[in-house]
Amino acid sequence: MIGKLLIANRGEIACRIIRTCRRLGIRTVAVYSEADAHALFVREADEAHLIGPAPAAKSYLRADVIIEVARRTGADAIHPGYGFLSENAEFAQACAAAGILFVGPTPEAIRAMALKGAAKALMEQAGVPVTPGYHGDAQDETTLLDAARDIGFPVLIKAVAGGGGKGMRRVDKESDFPELLKSCQGEGQSAFNDRRVLIEKYIEVPRHIEIQLFADTHGNAIHLYERDCSLQRRHQKVIEEAPAPGLPEAMRLAMGEAAVRAARAIGYRGAGTIEFIVDVSKGIDGGSFYFMEMNTRLQVEHPVTEAITGLDLVEWQLRVCAGEPLPLTQAQVPLNGHAIEARLYAEDPEHDFLPSTGTLSRLVFPSGVRADSAVTQGDAVSVFYDPMISKLIVHGKDRAAALDALRTALIHTRAEGVKTNLGFLRRIASDPDFRDGEIDTGFIGRHIERLTAPWPDYDLPVDIPPSPWHDATGFRLNLPPASPVDVRHLTHSLDDTHEASEVIAPMPGLVVAVHAKEGERVEKNQPLIVLEAMKIQLTLKAPRAGMLTGISAMAGEQVIEKALLARIT
Incomplete structure (x- = not known):
């Protein structure tokens, strides 16, 4: 077994890995940026080493610096977590060259799945169904637009090196294609240093179901059942569950077998996930599934698989990396309850x-609930990294019991000092359609108004009897009901006859690009500035037509929230 492990990551996954290592008696080495000097994972590791300033490109993406720390501290292995260098074949190769174990697949397996077009071609050869689309080398706008026309709108533009919901744009009509293509290419360049894209048919009523697989160096490959990750916004997962609600047993078996075939086709080793899209336009029973991509690493949502199988997937990763065979055969993998x-x-x-x-x-979580957190009460949420605070994981004998446990856990969770999506999560957990299993990837978009309605300031206990004191309809004694006020529609300082003339930073972040110059004439909704923060890229557009008479934003500059970036007259 590994004696000392360096964790080339941060936040909740670093804390998660430390927890398993502590149980197994493995010493841990954390690496951290200047922004993370007082972070929870730094405090919990056996030792911690500064590797650079806050931007990830100058710290967590510095493979050479991380490997040097591993050498200096005598670490046997490096666990890359997820994100950052976790799917970087060159980093895996550099670890091997330095005589350090990489907790993950071989560089060759990572490369085989890194580019979505090549991966789909390989999956077709292995007999795994793939989504119809264009995966060619030609990247000029004319070729890509012609491909989109042939496929038929709506289509999905995807960065070939993308992942984690980044570098994806849905295009509903041809006139929108050029702008969305440029946006997707820009995000691919910024996030993955690769502008290339592919075009796929957009499945209009899809569910996102993925298979957790494991393989060792002794020729064994198995799956640990599926997870449903269909509740998403902007292609980012919000709620994940296992097993997938309503999935027919025949499809479960077929998807599991396809995932194992995919792993064997590339000589895979360690933990991986095959992501499938399931067309449920005719219902889950009559649906077809298609390969989307393979994540050659542990997934953020791995705890729900741990909950239904009773296994520690990080421990499995470490044992496979050390050369041990898989602890179980396919027939021995448990499947208990719902998470x-x-x-x-x-x-x-x-x-x-x-x-x-x-x-x-x-920041308070209820007892008896698993909370994988990146922070504790009193910690700061930084502009430089992912905005996830924690993951709450619940388990029940069936889906109904798990949903009740989730709703209870969320109602008794407290998070204050920053804006959070806690009320949004509470509304999802209480939503009757979600509880009935009526889900697909468009669920949040269809119900966004009711799901983002402000959660009441009071916190109701679960299953409290109806009370007139909790009535929000505007009831008044001896008077007609008052008109309810929707606070979301209260806006700042402007007369209806005037248009806004200033472009304000809606969040602190990095100015990635400026698309106009002072003195230029701009049209309403013309893209002006691209702002990036917490792994999100936002295009700020001209609020009105006019002359750009003042622009204070410069590419590469960090700006604060509500900073004046441009003025139009």
Whole structure:
């Protein structure tokens, strides 16, 4: 077994890995940026080493610096977590060259799945069904638009090196294609240093179901059942559960077998996930499933698989990396009950889920619930990294019991000091359609108004009897009901006859690009500035037509929330 492990990551996954290592008697080495000097994972590791300033490109993405720390500290192995260098074949190869074990697949397996077009071609050869689309080398706009026309709108533009919901744009009509293509290419360049894209048929009523698989160096490959990750916004997962609600047993078996075939086709080793899209336009029973991509790493949502199988997937990763065979055969893998995970983010659902930063003045989770957290009460949420605060994982004998446990856990969770999506999660857990299993990836978009309605200031206990004191209809004694006020529609300082003339930063972040110059004439909704924060890229557009008479934003500059970036007259 490994004696000392360096964790090349941060936040909740670093804390998660440390927990398993402590149980197994493995010493841990954390690496951290200047922004994370006082972070929870730094405090919990056996030792911690500074590797650079806050931007990930100067710290967590510095493979050479991380490997040097591993050498200096005598670490036997490096666990990359997820994100950052976890699917970087060159990093895996550099670890091997330095005589350090990489907790993950071989560089060759990572490369085989890294580019979505090549991966789909390989899956077709292995007999795994793939989504219809264009996966060619030609990347000029004319070729890509012609491909989109042939496939038929709506289509999905995807960065070939993308992942985690980044580098994806839905295009509903041809006139929108050029702008969305440029946007997707820009995000691919920024996030993955690769502008190339592919075009796929957009499945209009899809469910996102993925298979957790494991393989060792002795020729064994198995799956640990499926997870349903269909509740998403902007292609980012919000709620995950296992097993998938309503999935026919025949489809479960077929998807599991396809995932194992995929792993064997590339000589896979360690933990991986095959992501499928399931067309449920005719119901789950009559649906077809298609390969989307393979994540050659552990997934954020792995705890729900741990909950239904009773296994520690990080321990399995470490044992496979050390050369041990898989502990179980396919027939021995347990499947008990139902598990659900909810991601608690520092973001504002009432204002298009913009990220929120600040200090967590209060953070409390109920006892008896698994909370995988990146922070504790009193910690700061930084602008530089992912805005996830914690993951809450619950388990029950069936889906109904798990949903009750999730609702109870969320109602008794407290997160204050920054804006969070806690009320949004509570509304999802209480939503009758979600509880009935009527889900697909468009669920949140269809019900966004009711799901983002402000949660009451009071916190109701579960199953409290109806009370007139909780009536929000505007009841008044001896008077007609008052008109309810929707606070989301209260806006700042402007007469209806005037248009806004200033472009304001809606969040703190990095100015990625500026698309206009002072003195230029701009049209309403013309893209002006691209702002990036917490792994989200936002294009700020001209609020009105006019002359750009003042622009204070410069590419590469960090700006604060509500900063004046441009003025139009």
